[in-house]
């Protein structure tokens with residue numbers, strides 16, 4: 001168990017989590033679920049200097065390649081073609097993903113992407129009827145409580161095995177799918193007939209202005225969410241990290257477009273690049289872009305700050321220390337006045 005002193009001198013993580021010390025997995029979960037926010041607050045208060053002020057991470061780069069937690073493990077397809085399960089820290093538990101682009105099509109080429117495009121796709125296109133049947137079956141399986149009987153879920157607390165969301169996500173960029181509207185319609189229909197769940201669109205933002213995508217978004221309720229990737233504040237940094245085939249300007253204007261229609265969540269992944277932290281000037285520019293979006297009328301309900309969790313195709317990109325992620329979140333709060341959380 002990690003021990004961190006709170007500002008009043010208490011070892012609060014030990015107190016909150018002492019009931020979980022018998023299990024390594026559960027104690028890590030305990031730390032992640034119950035203590036993470038306070039860990040971040042404490043570190044933010046006690047660490048001085050800019051995110052770019054210190055060049056060497058305090059944990060070995062190679063140690064940070066794979067985090068040994070229950071969260072963010074590889075997808076579990078549960079025998080399905082288009083529906084998979086993950087235990088996600090950002091979803092605060094079980095998330096079912098819809099692989100909207102099984103062909104792995106994406107107009108970004110993120111250096112930290114976990115999708116190995118050298119391996120042939122499992123399917124060319126999502127079959128809407130098969131996907132809907134798999135979704136119904138998988139939800140029924142989760143509701144029956146049988147998930148915990150599978151070996152990889154046996155040690156997890158039942159709280160993490162409650163369905164938190166169904167995510168339109170997968171191996172490619174969902175908004176590029178030609179059948180995007182049909183996919184949303186089918187998922188919404190499953191929900192209407194089988195009971196409510198939150199629907200979340202994970203997107204790199206580039207297709208949000210497409211008429212089909214805007215039609216699909218109209219089918220979402222106020223409880224549903226749109227999570228949009230923004231990994232930097234300058235074209236040069238985005239070119240290095242995301243290698244998009246569209247300019248940053250277009251991504252920002254699409255965030256503005258949808259953010260004016262409904263609240264959005266910004267997802268920002270900052271990887272360690274050859275073990276180095278992102279430059280502070282970049283973080284300042286990134287926070288400035290968020291400020292401009294907010295000033296332009298985008299409703300940003302939260303900014304999620306996190307780092308590469310699972311090993312990607314590129315070995316030189318790794319996980320940033322919590323200290324650096326916390327400083328980035330604090331810069332967002334102070335510059336843009338937005339809610340920013342570290343995952």
Ligand code: SF4
Pocket residue numbers: 106107108109110112113114115170171172173204
């Ligand atoms: S946007 Fe997502 S799917 Fe596309 S390259 Fe980046 S991480 Fe991979």
